[in-house]
Amino acid sequence: MAMKIFEERRSIRRYGDRPVEDDKLQAVLEAARLAPSWANMQCWTYIVVRDPAVKEAVAATLKNNPIQKAVLAAPVLIVACADSDKSGNVNGQPYYMLDIGISMQQLMLEAWDLGLGTCWVGWIKEDDVRSILGVPEDIRVVALTPLGYPAVYPDFPGRKTLEEIVRYERWGQG
Ligand SMILES: Cc1cc2nc3c(=O)[nH]c(=O)nc-3n(C[C@H](O)[C@H](O)[C@H](O)COP(=O)(O)O)c2cc1C
Numbered sequence: 001m002a003m004k005i006f007e008e009r010r011s012i013r014r015y016g017d018r019p020v021e022d023d024k025l026q027a028v029l030e031a032a033r034l035a036p037s038w039a040n041m042q043c044w045t046y047i048v049v050r051d052p053a054v055k056e057a058v059a060a061t062l063k064n065n066p067i068q069k070a071v072l073a074a075p076v077l078i079v080a081c082a083d084s085d086k087s088g089n090v091n092g093q094p095y096y097m098l099d100i101g102i103s104m105q106q107l108m109l110e111a112w113d114l115g116l117g118t119c120w121v122g123w124i125k126e127d128d129v130r131s132i133l134g135v136p137e138d139i140r141v142v143a144l145t146p147l148g149y150p151a152v153y154p155d156f157p158g159r160k161t162l163e164e165i166v167r168y169e170r171w172g173q174g
Pocket of ligand 1: 009010011012065066067119120121122123124154157
């Protein structure tokens with residue numbers, strides 16, 4: 001079941017007009033809520049944007065990003081914010097990024113299971129999005145995703161093979 005979703009989920013950059021049902025929106029947010037996190041501190045806050053004027057303002061900050069038009073077209077935009085003080089920081093590795101990554105991925109896989117499309121958007125102008133959405137200065141705006149029914153399903157863009165990405169026992173072994 002999960003493997004099928006891993007294989008078939010794609011980043012969706014073309015959306016139809018069909019609105020997202022409330023129960024489906026709640027389900028994807030619930031999937032995000034249930035994610036594991038550093039010391040279970042759940043550093044995340046999600047902002048759900050449906051107001052076309054606000055979506056338009058956010059989309060305007062995504063110049064040159066291939067997702068720009070999709071942010072306007074999709075009926076819902078979900079913005080993932082993190083309180084970095086509510087997560088770990090070890091050897092210079094800020095774990096709030098991982099917390100958000102895992103939670104967002106759960107949201108996205110649940111969305112796919114419900115027939116909905118998403119697309120990670122990490123290339124954002126954080127301060128511009130922060131000011132549009134009134135996010136406090138001490139909260140990071142990490143990522144966002146459109147949410148809606150896919151209009152176009154892209155082809156599989158490919159992945160490295162297991163042989164390329166897995167080493168057994170030690171880095172230097174075959
Ligand atoms: C951390 C992260 C940031 C990303 N940022 C963007 C982005 O700013 N704009 C965009 O169009 N896609 C973005 N993507 C989507 C990737 O381009 C996409 O996942 C990758 O090409 C593989 O395609 P697939 O998701 O359809 O398998 C991002 C993905 C990740 C994981």
